[in-house]
Amino acid sequence: MHDDQEPLSGIHPLLAERFSPYRFDPSVAVDDRALGLLLEAARWAPSAGNSQPWGFFTSRPGEPDHDRVLPHLAPSSARWAADAGLLVVALTRRYVDDTQLLYSEFAEYDLGQAIAHMTFQAQAMGLATHQFRAFDLEGLTKELKPNPGWVIVSMVAVGKAADEPLKTRTRRSLADVRSAPWSPMP
Numbered sequence: 297m298h299d300d301q302e303p304l305s306g307i308h309p310l311l312a313e314r315f316s317p318y319r320f321d322p323s324v325a326v327d328d329r330a331l332g333l334l335l336e337a338a339r340w341a342p343s344a345g346n347s348q349p350w351g352f353f354t355s356r357p358g359e360p361d362h363d364r365v366l367p368h369l370a371p372s373s374a375r376w377a378a379d380a381g382l383l384v385v386a387l388t389r390r391y392v393d394d395t396q397l398l399y400s401e402f403a404e405y406d407l408g409q410a411i412a413h414m415t416f417q418a419q420a421m422g423l424a425t426h427q428f429r430a431f432d433l434e435g436l437t438k439e440l441k442p443n444p445g446w447v448i449v450s451m452v453a454v455g456k457a458a459d460e461p462l463k464t465r466t467r468r469s470l471a472d473v474r475s476a477p478w479s480p481m482p
């Protein structure tokens with residue numbers, strides 16, 4: 297009997313082995329080539345109507361832009377994200393310029409997919425990712441001043457993992473994933 301709390305053998309190792317580390321090795325940098333490939337992977341994600349409603353702000357330790365981002369991390373994420381070789385701020389284009397008109401009904405959905413591409417590209421390059429929302433959204437928005445219509449959604453720390461997956465990692469069962477949206481049959 298397969299244990300629901302272990303990835304089923306047969307899913308790709310990039311998927312099975314991915315986890316969000318709570319420690320990064322501060323001595324491992326993300327170089328320009330790696331950064332370019334991570335953004336390239338995101339760029340080739342599918343999106344509704346090819347709307348590509350994503351944008352990224354990147355910074356690495358030692359870069360002036362890193363000092364613009366670090367003060368806005370929450371204490372809970374600063375503990376590990378500050379050591380990552382790269383911080384990515386992920387934005388989506390939610391509205392058309394400064395109107396309330398939706399740019400795309402799927403803006404957040406598509407951004408998530410682009411981040412998933414980035415995540416697996418990182419994994420393929422021996423880097424780990426930890427996505428997070430533990431930052432001061434208002435403060436970071438004031439600092440980075442995205443164009444009208446663009447909103448910051450999440451952040452991703454990328455670097456060399458310096459810990460192991462938590463023992464407490466869990467997943468809902470396959471049966472629940474398939475049945476939860478519906479009431480039991482009469």
Ligand SMILES: Cc1cc2nc3c(=O)[nH]c(=O)nc-3n(C[C@H](O)[C@H](O)[C@H](O)COP(=O)(O)O)c2cc1C
Nearest residue numbers: 314315316317373426427428429430431450461465
């Ligand atoms: C949109 C999003 C926001 C998240 N925010 C946080 C966060 O603020 N702090 C944190 O420690 N982890 C955060 N995570 C990581 C999740 O907690 C983690 O992916 C989940 O527990 C599953 O663990 P795994 O990635 O190791 O499989 C976030 C993940 C996503 C996708």
